[in-house]
Amino acid sequence: MSLADLVGGGLAFALTLMVFSYVLGDNPLFRVAIHLFIGVAAGLAGIMTVNSVLLPRLVAPLLASRREEHLLALVPLVLGVLLLAKLSPSTAGWGNLPVAYLVGVGAAAAIGGAVGGTLLPQVSASIDSFDLRVALQRDENPGFYLVNAIIVAAGTLTTLAYFHFGARQRPDQPPGRPAWIEELGRIGQVFLAVAFGVLFAGTISAALAALIERLSFLADFLRQLTTPPVL
Amino acid sequence: MAEIRCPHCGRPNPAGREICRFCLGELRPSPGANPEGTSHPPTAAPGAAQGEGASRLRPAEGPRPEEEAAPPPEGGGEPQEGQGRALPEWLQETPAGRGAAEKEPDLARAELPEWLESMRPVEAVAPQPPETAERLEIAGPLAGLRGALPAEPEAIPLQKPPAYSGKLRVTAAQRAHADLLKSVVEEEGAIRPVPRKPAFSPRHFWRWGVGLALVLAILWPALTGSQGSPLPAFPEEVAEANRLIAELPAGARVLLAFDYEPGLSGEMDAAASAVVDHLMLRGAYLALLSTSPTGPILAERFLSNTQASHGYLPDLQYANLGYLPGGPSGLASFAESPQRALPQTLAGSPAWPAPGQPGLPALQGVGGIADFDLLVVLVDDPLAARAWIEQVQPRLQTAQGQTPLLMVASAQAEPLVRPFYQSSPRQVQGLVTGVRGGAAYARLTGRGGLPVEYWDAYSAGLLASAGMLLVGGLASAVFTLLPGRRSRGGEEPS
Numbered sequence: 001m002s003l004a005d006l007v008g009g010g011l012a013f014a015l016t017l018m019v020f021s022y023v024l025g026d027n028p029l030f031r032v033a034i035h036l037f038i039g040v041a042a043g044l045a046g047i048m049t050v051n052s053v054l055l056p057r058l059v060a061p062l063l064a065s066r067r068e069e070h071l072l073a074l075v076p077l078v079l080g081v082l083l084l085a086k087l088s089p090s091t092a093g094w095g096n097l098p099v100a101y102l103v104g105v106g107a108a109a110a111i112g113g114a115v116g117g118t119l120l121p122q123v124s125a126s127i128d129s130f131d132l133r134v135a136l137q138r139d140e141n142p143g144f145y146l147v148n149a150i151i152v153a154a155g156t157l158t159t160l161a162y163f164h165f166g167a168r169q170r171p172d173q174p175p176g177r178p179a180w181i182e183e184l185g186r187i188g189q190v191f192l193a194v195a196f197g198v199l200f201a202g203t204i205s206a207a208l209a210a211l212i213e214r215l216s217f218l219a220d221f222l223r224q225l226t227t228p229p230v231l
Numbered sequence: 232m233a234e235i236r237c238p239h240c241g242r243p244n245p246a247g248r249e250i251c252r253f254c255l256g257e258l259r260p261s262p263g264a265n266p267e268g269t270s271h272p273p274t275a276a277p278g279a280a281q282g283e284g285a286s287r288l289r290p291a292e293g294p295r296p297e298e299e300a301a302p303p304p305e306g307g308g309e310p311q312e313g314q315g316r317a318l319p320e321w322l323q324e325t326p327a328g329r330g331a332a333e334k335e336p337d338l339a340r341a342e343l344p345e346w347l348e349s350m351r352p353v354e355a356v357a358p359q360p361p362e363t364a365e366r367l368e369i370a371g372p373l374a375g376l377r378g379a380l381p382a383e384p385e386a387i388p389l390q391k392p393p394a395y396s397g398k399l400r401v402t403a404a405q406r407a408h409a410d411l412l413k414s415v416v417e418e419e420g421a422i423r424p425v426p427r428k429p430a431f432s433p434r435h436f437w438r439w440g441v442g443l444a445l446v447l448a449i450l451w452p453a454l455t456g457s458q459g460s461p462l463p464a465f466p467e468e469v470a471e472a473n474r475l476i477a478e479l480p481a482g483a484r485v486l487l488a489f490d491y492e493p494g495l496s497g498e499m500d501a502a503a504s505a506v507v508d509h510l511m512l513r514g515a516y517l518a519l520l521s522t523s524p525t526g527p528i529l530a531e532r533f534l535s536n537t538q539a540s541h542g543y544l545p546d547l548q549y550a551n552l553g554y555l556p557g558g559p560s561g562l563a564s565f566a567e568s569p570q571r572a573l574p575q576t577l578a579g580s581p582a583w584p585a586p587g588q589p590g591l592p593a594l595q596g597v598g599g600i601a602d603f604d605l606l607v608v609l610v611d612d613p614l615a616a617r618a619w620i621e622q623v624q625p626r627l628q629t630a631q632g633q634t635p636l637l638m639v640a641s642a643q644a645e646p647l648v649r650p651f652y653q654s655s656p657r658q659v660q661g662l663v664t665g666v667r668g669g670a671a672y673a674r675l676t677g678r679g680g681l682p683v684e685y686w687d688a689y690s691a692g693l694l695a696s697a698g699m700l701l702v703g704g705l706a707s708a709v710f711t712l713l714p715g716r717r718s719r720g721g722e723e724p725s
Contacts, residue, residue, distance in 0.1 A: 023438060023439060023442040024435075024439070025435065025438075041493070041525065044524060044525055044528065045524035045525065048524040048525075048527070048528075048553075048554050049524065049554075049556070051579075052527075052553045052554040052556070052577070053554070053556050056574070056575050056579065105560050106558070106559070106560055109559045109560045109563050109622065110559050113559060113563070113618070113621030113622050114617075114621060116621070116625065117617075117620055117621030117622070117624065117625060117658075118617060118620070118621055121651075121654055121658055122650060122654060124654075125650070125653070125654030125655055128655045129655070131655075134655050195646065198646045199643065199646055201642075202641070202642040202643035202644070202645055202646060202665075203642075203643045204696055205498075205642035205643070205665055205666070205667075205693065206495055206498045206611070206641050206642045206643045206665065208445075208449075208689065208692045208693060208696065209495075209497050209498030209501060209642075209665065209666045209685065209689060210494065210495060210496075210497040210498055211445065211446075211449065211497075211692070212449055212497065212666075212685050212688045212689055212692065213496075213497025213498070213500070213501070213685070214497065215446065215449055215450065215688075216684070216685070216688075219453065
């Protein structure tokens, strides 16, 4: 084990134990470790942004000899400087242009992608799930395939019914949803509970894997420390 | 001596005069006047306003002719106020007093010479404005003026405004709610000492117990040396992923995206190590990128920690293209033109082939995103997975075919990624999720690695977690169903 490995490993060992100390309750060691992680992550993100974005895409074109690159680099430069105007309330209005550009492009990409990449394909898939020819192509049991399609459709409809909040006026009663939507919403609650349970199980599983990795690291580090070096 | 009576003041003037010596009014008879000289001033209809000229010419003092002729009050009753009473001496000096004195029949009127009369000041004999019904302003900026329009029409009778009670009529329940709200608001502003938490409470013991149970369960296989848990059976999506990699041609170009955070690197490394190991076994050239700033560093760490045995060299067998900024917009830009979105490697060297430079081997023959032979995304966030599927996957279809998209996802992202695999046609052609998926993939390839090392501890930890959840749920149900607890409205057990 080299000196760098020893120092790095020892630091990682100590920080891991400091994070694990949270099992005893909130304490200064845990807070120091968390603050250190946040600071290191922010510093790394800043360095990565400078090295991967600003230098190659803004500074390098400005220093290049070609005039076209200069002109093209002026656009992000001006927008970036205008975005800095948001730092002061008196000049914040100048920053509206780059913010509008960012929001507009981001919204267009997100909405277009969501409609064309998720909404329409998933609706189409829900409809096609009743097509038994797909089950035969995939060598699946058509009965199970159909039952699965019915469950998916029922879950989709009842969950949508649960999130229907339109109410009607009723004589001598407070406004409320129609009774049939109320019943469908109750069934949708069951599907929602199952979905949240699955998500929770996935989160526990991911955290368990992270715990195993850290315990494995601690054990390996101690083993390396206690193992005499091979001459 | 002939006299002529003034038509305005009714007093006798010598004949031949044109102006009354008392009131300076014209003595000429107006058209329609009494030819006998005893002209009366025109009388207006009762209640009607008199003309301005008439009122100006009428003398202020002295009775009107008709007033002089008015009979005394009948019945010999008490005289009206101001009538029949002797004026005091000082009052007789006033013009009104003089008027009263002029009524005295014994007093002879003084005859003034004309030169003296002409010297009389006009104001002394000018008629005073008559007392009319016009109101006199006694206050404000118009004080002293007559005839000003009143601020309020007098025709409108003033009445007292109705009195409303200032007491709020509330019911007892409303009063109770208001008092409750008031007490809540007042308590918010009150400074209360923070209760000192006990150093050791049942909650602490529960936390230590859960942590200790998990650690013991994870360490149990290592402590006992038991390797009893068989590797999981490979599900269909893992088999599909394995088939896609196995069918890659020699020297295939594979785009490998590291889109996960350092906090989940333990799970993601285990899930992806078998897949990347298979790719390297196939001799694929790898192009690495990430939409997370920490992703490029994680990629280098992953290759050095888990795939060091393959001896892949940077810029030869793999090219780290670095950080792709912009989120979904950046992905769309990369799918449109990879060369423009990521022109350089993480080290800053030119990555793509161009006139005068050969480019890196991992990117040879790659003009667009669909020119890659396979796209593998390592992702821990369902939103990031959706961004790849929405922005990049539609551009993987070309006339020559479709570049398959394979996802290695965290277990917490699996429920939201799986529908894209199960849809028809599939938007994700292969799926490996979590440690379980990685272990299943390792079972398919017959190689070891992180998922195999973790599998026993992972199984024991999952079993312990499920057992604690089950016991906790049962205990909660028992506490809830106990009669004493139920009667208290479902209070939390302390």
